[in-house]
Amino acid sequence: MTDRARIVIIGGGVAGIEVATSLGRGGHADVTLADRSLSHVWKPMLHTFAAGTARVDRQKVDFFAQARRNGFRFQPGALVGIDLRSRRARLAVEAADGHPQVDLAYDLLVLAIGSRANDFGTPGVAEHCLTIDDLTEAEQFHTQLRRHLLARLDRGGMLGIAIVGGGATGVELAAELKHAINLLSAYGSPDLPERLRLTLIESGPRLLPAFPEAVSRAAARTLSDLGVAVQTNAMVTGADAAGFSLKDGSHIPAGLKVWAAGVKAPDVLASLDGLDRSRTGQLIVGPDLRTTRDPAIIALGDCASLSDPRSGKPVPATAQAARQMAQHLARHLGRALARSDAVAAELPPFHYVEKGAIVSLADFNGWGTLGRYTFGGGRLNGLSARLTHDLLYRQHQIGLYGPLRGTLTWLLDDLDRLISPTVRLD
Ligand SMILES: Cc1cc2nc3c(=O)[nH]c(=O)nc-3n(C[C@H](O)[C@H](O)[C@H](O)COP(=O)(O)OP(=O)(O)OC[C@H]3O[C@@H](n4cnc5c(N)ncnc54)[C@H](O)[C@@H]3O)c2cc1C
CATH class of the missing domain: 3.50.50.60 (FAD/NAD(P)-binding domain)
Incomplete structure (x- = not known):
């Protein structure tokens, strides 16, 4: 039995794995990360795995290993329901022992289960x-x-x-x-x-x-x-x-x-009673990232619907926004936990900082706009945009692995590119 706050994070994507890693390292709470998959990948790389131009095995982060190294627990399973009154999240697990469901009790639940493309019901x-x-x-x-x-x-x-x-x-x-x-x-x-x-x-x-x-x-x-x-x-x-x-x-x-058009929340969110949702199914959160009707539930990244309190504009469903929300939560919740405040501690409002948008067209070209707040605006073209695109991922990796292992991983990837086939069909 522990008297530390129980923080359950569902979804170990761009946002969830950063929060779990940071709070786990802080050591002030009992942190559990759950995901329906056994490994994390940086979602903006999926098209390279689909095309066969990047090696998946080199880019996957094993959730169990990440948990062991960083002081949190990993529970495999897909979220299927939440009992808001008893504060339990229910997961469906693929277990061979006839126990297909696991309930995780929480003091604070962080939902970071991402989004899906939206076909708007188009026939076929x-x-x-x-x-x-x-x-x-x-x-x-x-x-x-x-x-x-x-x-x-x-x-x-x-x-x-x-x-x-x-x-x-x-x-x-x-x-x-x-x-x-x-x-x-x-x-x-x-x-x-x-x-x-x-x-x-x-x-x-x-x-x-x-x-x-x-x-x-x-x-x-x-x-x-x-x-x-x-x-x-x-x-x-x-x-x-x-x-x-x-x-x-x-x-x-x-x-x-x-x-590859449109964005909508995963279907499971539609089955949760007692939480406010946007038109496309995301959970509506306030500036402190807590859901409007239950402060014990926080939503982050693509599955959250939030308007920036300063600009009034909706925070976009991008990796950049997901990381910023994760870093905001990890920083402020981490501090509150270190002061041994309850997980109900007030969190300062989240402000999205547009650091620009970058698109990379494989080895052909790339463009980026720099956010007004970072470099006073400006454009990136060609190689510089492609490198900046890569840098977003490398920053994420360094956050997960720490500076030494993160940099070594980057270096190994570059060395691997020299010896492995540039495209694979296996
Ligand atoms: C091909 C592609 C390219 C992209 N390129 C860019 C880009 O260049 N720049 C950019 O900023 N953004 C890009 N995006 C968007 C970006 O990937 C997302 O905005 C970002 O990943 C959102 O982060 P997240 O943490 O909210 O969700 P995700 O990173 O999607 O993570 C969600 C996690 O939740 C888990 N999960 C889902 N459902 C359940 C469930 N029921 N139970 C348990 N676990 C669950 C998933 O396994 C996953 O680990 C791209 C997206 C795609 C698909």
Whole structure:
């Protein structure tokens, strides 16, 4: 038995693993992290695993090992319910001993279970399209890509891939796939790039709507130069085995279809009674990140809906915002716990600092805008943007591993790139 506060964190993604690591290291609370997966990956890298241009095994963080090194406990399982009155989170676990559910009692529950693409109920999408919202899905995509590629290598013909969603995910995935196919053409099929018919479909008037127009134009131009068919103002009305139907009556043929548009909360949040949710299902939180109707529950990252109290603007569903929320909570809750305040201690309001947005088009190009508050505004282009994109991930890694192991991991990744294949089909 312990009299330390019981903090349960559900979801060990960009936000959750940083909070668990930091509070666990502080040693002032009994911290448990739960996740439906056994390892953490940096979600903004999923498209590289899907395309086969990055090695998953090098980038996974084993939750059990991270917990042991950093003073917290890891509990595998998927959140299926919360009893707000008795303060228990219920997890479904894949256990062989006939105990498929575990209840975790908490004094403070931190929900950081991320988000999913939103198909807005478009007919045929659930049956015929892949999404790339977690590692399992990225690996499924890779398996499908391999099957389609092997069929084309054997029998010739065109390889049709269509991606719906011209935000950063769709744009980065399109570029990464083009990059992968170019590299794969060296494996005995030099005409493979010409046999790829890759279409990027966006319902709005331009790609990358969160970026300045000049960046959207430059990204569209780079993709077009690479041979990607970019269709804007194109509303998808349905998907079938052969491709996508558009509102204007046209049909885009594609054997491999990806839905990378929209953001919505994971379905489990819809089943929780007693908490306020946004239109897209995220939990509504106040500036202290506590849910509006239950202060014993905090929501972070993509599964939280929050307007910045200073600007009044919604905090975006990005890795940058998820990290900032995690760091804010870890810092202030950590201090309160060190003073042995109850977990109900008042937390200062969270302010989102826009540090810019960066998009990286594989090895081809990259653009970024710097936030007003960091460098007085400005633009990054080409290599500098791609390096800055990488740096966000490396900062996260250093936070998880500490400066020495984090830097060594970075170095090993760079060395590995010198000896491993640049693209994999296994
Ligand atoms: C391909 C791609 C590229 C992207 N590129 C960028 C980018 O360049 N820059 C950027 O800022 N953002 C990018 N994003 C968005 C970014 O990844 C997310 O905003 C960020 O990961 C959100 O962090 P999070 O901690 O809220 O959720 P996540 O990182 O998604 O973590 C959620 C965690 O919860 C776990 N989980 C989910 N459901 C349950 C459950 N029921 N029970 C238990 N555990 C559960 C998951 O396994 C996961 O570990 C990209 C996203 C994608 C898909």
